[in-house]
Amino acid sequence: MIGAAQSRRRIRLLIWKEFLQLRRDPLLVRLLFIMPILQLVLFGYVVAADVKHLSTAVVDLDRTSTSQALTAHFTGSDYFTVTQYPAETGVQQLMDTGRIAIAIVIPEGTQAALDRGEAAPIGVLVDGSDSQVASVGSGYAAQVIARYNAERVANAGVVLAAPGIDARVRVMFNPTLAAVNTMIPGLVAAIVMISIMVVMGQAVVKERERGTLEQMFVTPIKPVEYLIGKVTPYALLATAQLLLVAGVGVFWFKVPFAGQVSVVAAGLGLFMLTAIGMGLLISLVSHTRQQAQQMMMLLLLPSFVLSGFIFPLDSMPAAIQPLSWFIPLTWAIQILRGAFIKGSGFEALALQFWVLGGFAVVIFGAAIAATRRRLAE
Known part of the structure; x- marks a missing residue:
């Protein structure tokens, strides 16, 4: 003692x-x-840097030639590396554990909507816990979808603007990208x-x-x-x-x-x-x-x-x-x-x-x- x-x-x-x-x-x-x-x-505030090879998941619920072509555009881009093809319910877990930074969700009926001349929304889920990656990644995803849509319209011989794929970006965890x-x-x-x-x-x-x-x-x-x-x-x-x-x-x-x-x-x-x-x-x-x-x-x-x-x-x-x-x-x-x-x-x-x-x-x-x-x- x-x-x-x-x-x-x-x-x-x-x-x-x-x-x-x-x-x-x-x-x-x-x-x-x-x-x-x-x-x-x-x-407190940092300028976003250029980001490449983002870990990406593609949720293909349509399983058509259109969804495969759109997936190919992402895999062929330097800004995205498609590493996962999960079910829709598995995206949250992959993003929580940091295994992916962005997820592309192609809903069922995408090709059918395009064949009818309607707009087809595509989901883009971005991990907002890193605002630099989220900001740049969501912008690049929108560009890839827009480029594919332009190619699709050109190949179809459509001169006037027509409904196409509509990217719906939703940032998870940090919606304001602050x-x-x-x-x-x-x-x-x-x-x-x-x-x-x-x-x-x-x-x-x-x-x-x-x-x-x-x-x-x-x-x-x-x-x-x-x-x-x-x-x-x-x-x-x-x-x-x-x-x-x-x-x-x-x-x-x-x-x-x-x-x-x-x-x-x-x-x-x-x-x-x-x-x-x-x-x-x-x-x-x-x-x-x-x-x-x-x-x-x-x-x-x-x-x-x-x-x-x-x-x-x-x-x-x-x-x-x-x-x-x-x-x-x-x-x-x-x-x-x-x-x-x-x-x-x-x-x-x-x-x-x-x-x-x-x-x-x-x-x-x-x-x-x-x-x-x-x-x-």
Whole structure:
């Protein structure tokens, strides 16, 4: 009992020490809370990028030569890659799990309506959780249908305008295609990564430069106590930032939240462990704060570019896309966008949680082991 009480007291003192050090650097504390607001303003709205090879599903309920020809126009386009031919009831599941970004529904009786000289509506379902992909994809789908309709009319020898295929586009999850609705959830994850890595990346190396780390080694503090005392203040600071960013996104930018708080909390918890682990590893291997800053830039730049945060993954070359699988921010963004916009639960996001959980175990576990070994030397 006495030992446990002393351990808790040492942890409280370590936490208090970290907060005192932050208090002595008021500019850093102000920047940590001003930076999210600036990022929200700068990245709140993003210009859509060109998107190709969208994962597409075709629901052919007509099963005629017309529906086959229309499907061929989509498969022959560089902007669509038809990967699924599900029943109409299977579209929702495919879109929930992110296996398709767009679905073309050809209703029964399409060819018969065209033969009678009537308009034939074609359904285009677009995943609006990524507004850039949804905006570009729906426009390209309408162009493909219009081009097929023009060819059909020309082949029939019709000179005057005649009823044809009528594309009915319906965007799921984000009907307004507001870019801010997809940017804010991704920005939450990005801010977690930036803030934690910036502070944690210099936590140990700063003490090494000041000579206080060696003084810490001669105290009765245990490695576990040091880790808890070192990590807790910054985890609390990151949580405060998250609440600030989420509050601004929901109440200022009016970003809808259709999911469950538990899904968001679990995803961010795993991602925070990953970011803390990366920050600790950087701080342990760096000898100066300048080295730590360079290493952080080395990790942050590819994370932002290849994770789908700024540029859609579908717009990247096929050879580069697999690199995004090895970036934790990729999976965190997918969880947050799925929870915020789609309302996806743990079942639909199971793959993302498993991968992000694997990153958290490996990276945070490696950071703990490296810190304990460093303190034991």
